[in-house]
Amino acid sequence: MQKICVILASIFLLAGCAGPYNTQKGAAIGAGSGALLGQIIGRNTQSTLIGAGIGTLIGAIAGNAVDQSRQAAREAARRNRRVVYHDNHGGRVEAIPHKVNPRTRCRKVTTRVWEKGKLVKETVEEHCEGKKTTQTY
Numbered sequence: 001m002q003k004i005c006v007i008l009a010s011i012f013l014l015a016g017c018a019g020p021y022n023t024q025k026g027a028a029i030g031a032g033s034g035a036l037l038g039q040i041i042g043r044n045t046q047s048t049l050i051g052a053g054i055g056t057l058i059g060a061i062a063g064n065a066v067d068q069s070r071q072a073a074r075e076a077a078r079r080n081r082r083v084v085y086h087d088n089h090g091g092r093v094e095a096i097p098h099k100v101n102p103r104t105r106c107r108k109v110t111t112r113v114w115e116k117g118k119l120v121k122e123t124v125e126e127h128c129e130g131k132k133t134t135q136t137y
Contacts, residue, residue, distance in 0.1 A: 022063035022070075030059020065113070069093050069123075073109040077127035080107075090116045105129045
């Protein structure tokens with residue numbers, strides 16, 4: 001039980017120190033979770049290492065998808081034009097900017113994530129030229 005507590009504490013510590021990118025955070029959380037599951041299932045060092053490796057890969061892939069989506073939205077807001085990122089597996093991220101609110105100087109951006117030709121996620125984010133300091137305008 002003590003090993004599990006140490007591993008869980010390490011997962012949260014690594015995720016907090018991983019930096020601003022979701023790819024790094026996902027890899028850190030995946031590594032810790034995979035190591036924990038590998039140890040529980042196999043009860044040996046080899047299983048722990050295999051679990052950590054698989055968890056790192058899965059976590060990094062998931063985090064990278066979030067990073068690409070956010071990057072596309074920022075780029076679309078900055079350039080005021082549609083931005084599309086493609087991958088080698090039939091996936092794409094599309095960001096569509098809307099008009100700037102002249103009072104707030106903020107722009108909403110619709111981001112769509114496609115996998116194998118199917119829409120799997122759609123979000124709307126607000127991007128501002130400066131930092132918002134309050135919820136109201």
